[in-house]
Amino acid sequence: MNIRKGLTLLFFMTALFVASPQTVFAAPCSSPYYIEQQFPSTGAEQTRWRLCWRMEKKYGLIITSADFRKSPTSPWVRVFWDARIAEIFVPYHTGTPRFYDIMNYNWPWVPITNTHCPASAGKRLGSGPDICKEVRDRGVSWADDALVRRGQELVLWGVIDASNYNYIIEWTFRDDGTILGRSGATGLIFAGHEETGHMHTTTWRLDVDFNGSSGDSVYLGTHTEIGLTGNDTQSQIFNETGVTWDPEKFSEFNVYDATLKNARGHQSSYRLMPLRWGTARHDEAFTKNDFWVTRQKVGELYAANLPSYVLPSDPVSGTDIVIWYSGSAHHRVRDEDGIHDAAGNWTGVTQMIWSAFTMMPHNLFDKSPLFP
Amino acid sequence: MVKLHRFSFLLFLFFILFGLPQQYDAQAQVVETPLPLDPLTSQERLSARAIASANAEVKRLLGLGERKLIDVEFLSVKPNDEALMIEDAGQPILVPRYAVVVFYRYDGNLGVRATVDLKSKKVIEVTSMDGDLVPISMEEVAQASTLVLNHKELQQQLPPNKYKTEVVRVLASNQNDPCWKRRCLGILFRDMKTRSYWFNSPEVTVDLTGKTVSMGRKERSR
Numbered sequence A: 001m002n003i004r005k006g007l008t009l010l011f012f013m014t015a016l017f018v019a020s021p022q023t024v025f026a027a028p029c030s031s032p033y034y035i036e037q038q039f040p041s042t043g044a045e046q047t048r049w050r051l052c053w054r055m056e057k058k059y060g061l062i063i064t065s066a067d068f069r070k071s072p073t074s075p076w077v078r079v080f081w082d083a084r085i086a087e088i089f090v091p092y093h094t095g096t097p098r099f100y101d102i103m104n105y106n107w108p109w110v111p112i113t114n115t116h117c118p119a120s121a122g123k124r125l126g127s128g129p130d131i132c133k134e135v136r137d138r139g140v141s142w143a144d145d146a147l148v149r150r151g152q153e154l155v156l157w158g159v160i161d162a163s164n165y166n167y168i169i170e171w172t173f174r175d176d177g178t179i180l181g182r183s184g185a186t187g188l189i190f191a192g193h194e195e196t197g198h199m200h201t202t203t204w205r206l207d208v209d210f211n212g213s214s215g216d217s218v219y220l221g222t223h224t225e226i227g228l229t230g231n232d233t234q235s236q237i238f239n240e241t242g243v244t245w246d247p248e249k250f251s252e253f254n255v256y257d258a259t260l261k262n263a264r265g266h267q268s269s270y271r272l273m274p275l276r277w278g279t280a281r282h283d284e285a286f287t288k289n290d291f292w293v294t295r296q297k298v299g300e301l302y303a304a305n306l307p308s309y310v311l312p313s314d315p316v317s318g319t320d321i322v323i324w325y326s327g328s329a330h331h332r333v334r335d336e337d338g339i340h341d342a343a344g345n346w347t348g349v350t351q352m353i354w355s356a357f358t359m360m361p362h363n364l365f366d367k368s369p370l371f372p
Numbered sequence B: 001m002v003k004l005h006r007f008s009f010l011l012f013l014f015f016i017l018f019g020l021p022q023q024y025d026a027q028a029q030v031v032e033t034p035l036p037l038d039p040l041t042s043q044e045r046l047s048a049r050a051i052a053s054a055n056a057e058v059k060r061l062l063g064l065g066e067r068k069l070i071d072v073e074f075l076s077v078k079p080n081d082e083a084l085m086i087e088d089a090g091q092p093i094l095v096p097r098y099a100v101v102v103f104y105r106y107d108g109n110l111g112v113r114a115t116v117d118l119k120s121k122k123v124i125e126v127t128s129m130d131g132d133l134v135p136i137s138m139e140e141v142a143q144a145s146t147l148v149l150n151h152k153e154l155q156q157q158l159p160p161n162k163y164k165t166e167v168v169r170v171l172a173s174n175q176n177d178p179c180w181k182r183r184c185l186g187i188l189f190r191d192m193k194t195r196s197y198w199f200n201s202p203e204v205t206v207d208l209t210g211k212t213v214s215m216g217r218k219e220r221s222r
Helices: A003-019 A303-309 B002-018 B022-028 B042-054 B056-062 B081-085 B138-149 B152-157
Strands: A034-039 A047-056 A060-069 A077-091 A098-100 A123-125 A131-144 A147-162 A165-174 A179-187 A198-208 A216-226 A229-237 A241-243 A252-261 A267-275 A291-295 A321-331 A350-362 B067-076 B097-105 B110-117 B122-130 B163-170 B184-191 B204-207 B212-215
Touching: A034 A147, A047 A147, A047 A165, A047 B067, A060 A165, A077 A165, A077 A179, A077 A303, A098 B163, A179 A198, A179 A321, A198 A303, A198 A350, A216 A321, A252 A321, A267 A321, A291 A303, A303 A321, A321 A350, B042 B056, B042 B067, B042 B097, B042 B110, B042 B122, B056 B097, B056 B110, B056 B122, B067 B138, B138 B152, B138 B163, B138 B184, B138 B204, B138 B212, B152 B212
Parallel strands: none
Antiparallel strands: A034 A047, A047 A060, A060 A077, A060 A147, A077 A098, A077 A198, A123 A131, A131 A147, A147 A165, A165 A179, A179 A350, A198 A321, A216 A229, A216 A252, A241 A291, A252 A267, A267 A350, A291 A321, B067 B097, B097 B110, B110 B122, B163 B184, B184 B204, B204 B212
C-alpha cells in the first residue's frame, strides 16, 4: 500500500468513526456544570463519576444528579438525583437567638478566589456563583503489608455568605464509590454573643435515586451485642418517619434498589452513616430525630417542616424516596475564636468546624474495588 | 487517485465540522440555551418574573400595596425512569424547566409563590403562605442598610464610611412584640477596616413594613 492509499484509508476510517451514530450519554447539564471524573485521575480508568452541580443562593452547592461506574465496562448507576443542604439551624445555649440560616434567608454565595482555590489545589468552576473543584489524594485506601493503594477523591465545594458566618458546603466523590457530605462553619462569632456556646446543626436532603428513581426502599441497620456475640440486622421502614441515631447500635440507613444486584447475586445498597461528635436535641420537633425518610415530593425542601412532611405517613417501600440526615457541630466558644481589643471590639475568627456524613456502597462491587 | 484523495479529504473535513457526536455539542452549549439541569439563565429569570407578575391570581393575592420580589428559583421536576433512560441512548432527558417565583406582600405579612412553566410560559400553580416563612431577600437587606445609614440619630453615632451593616432576621414570638407579623431585621455594624463588630453599637432593628428604625430592642431573633 502506497502512502496515498494509506492516507485515504485513514481519512475514511477517521471520518466514519467521528460521524457514526453513537449511543453516547447526553449530559443533562452543560459545561461547567457537568463534571466527569475518572479514577485514577491519570492512566487507565478503573472507576468514574459523572455529575451535575448548581450553586444557588440560600442552599449553596447542590448536586443535581450523580452517577457512578464501577468499571469501564459496567453500566452507570445513578445515586443522587438531587443532594443539598435543607437547613443549618443555629440555636444559642441561652435560648435565643435561634437562626434558621437556610429557610429564613436567601444568603448569597462568596466568590471563590485564588486564595480559596489556588491552582495548586484545584480549579475554580463557574462565573458569578462559582465553586472549587479539587482532585485529592485521600491517603491509603487499602494496604496488605507491602501491597498498598493510595486512593483519590473528587471534592467540590462552595461558600455561603451567612452574615457573620461563612458556610462551606462540600461534596466528595471517592474512587471506591463512597460519598461524603460536609458542612463547615467559620467566620466571626455573632456580635454580643462572644461568650455564648451554640450549635450549627446541618440537615442534608438526599434525593437518592439508586439505580433509578423507582423501586427504592430504606432499611434501618442495627448492631447489637449480646454476651460474646454481635449481631447485625436490618428492618425495612415502610412509611415516612423520623429515626434516632443510637451510637451503641451503629444505626444507619441502607438504601436498596428493587433489582440491582452485583455479579455475585447480592443485593446492592448504599449505606448512610453518620460522622458525628454528639447529638443535639432541641425544643424544635425536627431536631428530635437524626434520620428521616420521606417520599419524594416536589417542594418539600426544608428540614424544619419534616414533622409535617411525614403526616400523613405515606408508604416509602419500593418507591421514589428522599432521606434526610442531621449532624451537629457544637461550638463551645474558646479563646481561639477571637479577643476583645482595647476598644472593646471583637477581633479574630472562628476556625472551621465540620459536621458530616458518609454514604458507602455495599455489595455494589463484585470484589474489592481498586484491587489488582 | 488524486481525485479520490481530494474527495476523501473534503469528506473528512465535512464530518469533522458537522458530524461531531452529541456529547461534544452538550459541552459547547452556551448558557442562554440551557440543558435540562443547568441553572436558570438571566433571561429565564426575567421571563419567569414577568409571567408571574402578570398572572391574575398573583395580582389578586398581592393586592395594590407594597410588595417585593423575593426570589426566582429553579425547580426541576424529576422525570420517570423510562424518560431518564434515554440519557444513555444519547438523547437529552426531557426535564421540564420550571421557575418558582416568590413575592412578599407587606400589608398582611403574606407570601405568594407562583410556579412558572418556562416552556409554555404559563403559571401552573399559585399558592399563598405565611409571610414569616418567606425568606429575606438581598434587596431587602440593602433597603434596611439604607434606612439605617440615613437615620439621623445613628448618623451622629456612626463615623461615616467606617461601618458596613449586616443583618439577622427578627421573627417575633408574641403579639406584644412590635415586630409581630412584620418584616423586621436586626442590624449588626462591622468595621470595614478591622472587620470587627462595633461592640458598643446600639441594638438597632429595622421594620421594613413600616420603614422605621428603632434603637434599644433587646432581642434580635426568636
